[in-house]
Amino acid sequence: MPSDGRNRDRTRKWRDGDGPRPGRGGRDTERRIVTGKGTTLPKWLREEITRVTRKDRLEETLYLLEAGTDAFAGGQFRKARSLLLKTKQLSPRASAVRELLGLSSYRSGLWKEALTELRTYRRLTGDTVHMPVEMDVLRALDRDEDVRRVWEELMELGGRPEVVKEGRVVFASFLIDHGDARAAWEIANPKRLSQNPFEDDLRQWFVAARAASLLKDRETALKLAKAIEKHDPAMPGLDDLRAAIRNIDA
Numbered sequence: 001m002p003s004d005g006r007n008r009d010r011t012r013k014w015r016d017g018d019g020p021r022p023g024r025g026g027r028d029t030e031r032r033i034v035t036g037k038g039t040t041l042p043k044w045l046r047e048e049i050t051r052v053t054r055k056d057r058l059e060e061t062l063y064l065l066e067a068g069t070d071a072f073a074g075g076q077f078r079k080a081r082s083l084l085l086k087t088k089q090l091s092p093r094a095s096a097v098r099e100l101l102g103l104s105s106y107r108s109g110l111w112k113e114a115l116t117e118l119r120t121y122r123r124l125t126g127d128t129v130h131m132p133v134e135m136d137v138l139r140a141l142d143r144d145e146d147v148r149r150v151w152e153e154l155m156e157l158g159g160r161p162e163v164v165k166e167g168r169v170v171f172a173s174f175l176i177d178h179g180d181a182r183a184a185w186e187i188a189n190p191k192r193l194s195q196n197p198f199e200d201d202l203r204q205w206f207v208a209a210r211a212a213s214l215l216k217d218r219e220t221a222l223k224l225a226k227a228i229e230k231h232d233p234a235m236p237g238l239d240d241l242r243a244a245i246r247n248i249d250a
Contacts, residue, residue, distance in 0.1 A: 041066050045096055053091040061090040065097060072100060077107035095124040102130065111137045128159040132166035139174050147174050165200040172207045181214035193227050202228055202235060209241055218248040 039046070041062065053061050068083035084101040091097055102117030115137045118130045131154045138147045151171045154164070172188035175181070188208035194201055209224035222245050228235055 041069065048096055049091060049094050052093040057090045061087055061094075064090070065094075065100075068100060068104070072104055072107075077104045080104040081108055081110070093124070095121050098124065099130070103133070106133055106137060109140075111140045115141075128154060128157050129163050131157075131159070132163065132170045135167065135170045135174070139170070139177070144174075144178070147171070162198065162200045165204050169200070169203045169207050172204075172211060176207070176210060176214065181211045185211040185215060190224075193224075197227075197231055199232075202232055206235065206237065206241065210244075213241065213244045213248060216248055218245060221245045221248070 039062075041049075045065075046062065049061055049065065050058060064083050064087040068080045068087060071077075071080035071083060081101065081104040084097060084104055087094075087097050088101055098117050099121040102114050102121055105111075105114035105117060115134060118134055118137075121130065122128065122134075131150055135147050135150050135154075138144075138150060151167060154167045158164070159167075168187050172184040175184035175187065185208065188204055188211055190201070190204055190208055193205070197205070205224045205228050209221045209228070212221035212224065221241075225238065225241055225245060228238060232238075
């Protein structure tokens with residue numbers, strides 16, 4: 001089961017009304033946005049659902065999606081999945097529904113379903129944002145060659161900086177799992193340590209420190225561990241990392 005690539009916070013964009021906004025495409029005149037049920041959803045999301053959902057299904061779709069979004073944001077991933085499966089039946093072409101269903105399945109440990117839904121989301125939108133999650137799912141399914149293939153695809157297609165960093169975290173962790181600490185270091189090496197790191201930076205530093213400790217590079221591993229501790233002293237796994245560093249050449 002994956003360890004380093006999981007537990008990423010994918011709920012913020014749904015709580016705050018941010019997230020991917022698919023291209024407009026289709027007819028110039030969109031259906032009006034219904035009022036009432038589903039109106040706490042962000043405008044871009046209501047617009048997408050309105051555009052791709054049959055009119056007689058629209059109100060129920062928005063209602064179920066709103067409930068599923070709330071469940072996901074509250075950490076009730078199984079409940080969110082159940083609601084979103086019903087939402088998908090009503091609006092199978094809604095990329096946001098497929099995305100959130102895939103993430104709910106991922107958080108529920110339903111790897112094959114998560115992979116199907118997230119790949120569908122990527123096919124519908126062309127967005128590479130969840131390719132690191134795809135890689136993590138493939139790790140859990142022991143599909144090693146597919147992990148490597150998706151990593152290569154991500155490097156070819158590119159993505160936002162935080163997405164590429166997450167990809168480095170997952171792939172370097174995969175390489176460590178397979179005993180290739182040297183290759184993991186080449187992937188995760190942060191080159192420089194920012195004074196104001198984001199969470200994805202800290203995760204990359206953590207995996208790089210693991211690789212350095214396995215390579216018996218105590219100085220580098222300790223430098224990274226101290227940098228992490230400065231910004232997130234409660235980071236999961238940090239105590240184990242420091243213990244591993246202490247044991248180098250002990």
